[in-house]
Amino acid sequence: MQDESSALAHRLDQLKQRYPQAEPAMVAEVVRAVLASMQGDLTAPETALLAEVAELGRTIARARAEIAALKVDDITASHIPSATDELDAIVAHTAAATEQILEVCEKLDAQGLGPEVTTPIYEACSFQDITGQRISKVVATLKAIDAKVAHIVAAFTPELDDADALPEMPADAELLNGPQLPVHAMDQSDIDRLLADF
């Protein structure tokens, strides 16, 4: 078993040198080759190890088949663009509605209705800015998921390994900042306390 382990390590080293970016299919091939090379009587621990290695090979093969069947084209060509378009439409429609509300509010101001009526309306209209930023974060997250799924599928399906065809991975920075969920966010009094510490 010691000799076989050394032979396996040697074979893996050779493959690593020949193929620095080894694909999962190659690992499965190595597993099959190792299994084929194992002969003679095996001890109980060796048999258990052999079973584990064989299961590993089958798991890799199954994962490959399942990922290849994902229809990544549907996700990248249809589902995610459709979702981002819907979200963009929400932003556009709520922005148009907000502009209309502001216009009416300005007319009420001009008629001297008083800030006690119009100020709360102006304040409430700022929701549009916050929701717009939140939706932009969701869109950026969807695009990041899209890119990562495409990269994973390409790694498991060599026929799709045209890197140029894959969407660019958004930088993590694009997913940071902007409005935080209330449970995580500091409110104005927290910020006032922080500023007072300087």
Added chain:
Amino acid sequence: MIDKSMNVLIVDDYKTMLRIIRNLLKQIEFHNVEEASDGSEALSKLRGGQFGLVISDWNMQPMTGLQLLQEVRADARLRHLPFIMVTAESKSENVVAAKQAGVSNYIVKPFNAETLKEKIEKVLVHAG
């Protein structure tokens, strides 16, 4: 005593937000309000005019509110200009970065008119 006839520059890449802040400022009697849609446009207006207060968003392209603040503080003529950041960026590291860059006060969105008024008065009294 605060001089409410001063020119106020409001900076945001979102025109609805500019409109809201302009109206809220009008209600607290600041009528001379100019707008810019990003940091670089704001910097150009500040260098070409006379302003008594800047109220700026953070997230804008190509120049952010923080970069605008840094440019203002590095400019010999503008370095003492009161500068309020009004932003959804509420992480403590953002607040600290703005403070270190010399922000006069920091308002987190969504905000109300009373908070805006209170911060403006505090900043202008301190500057005066």
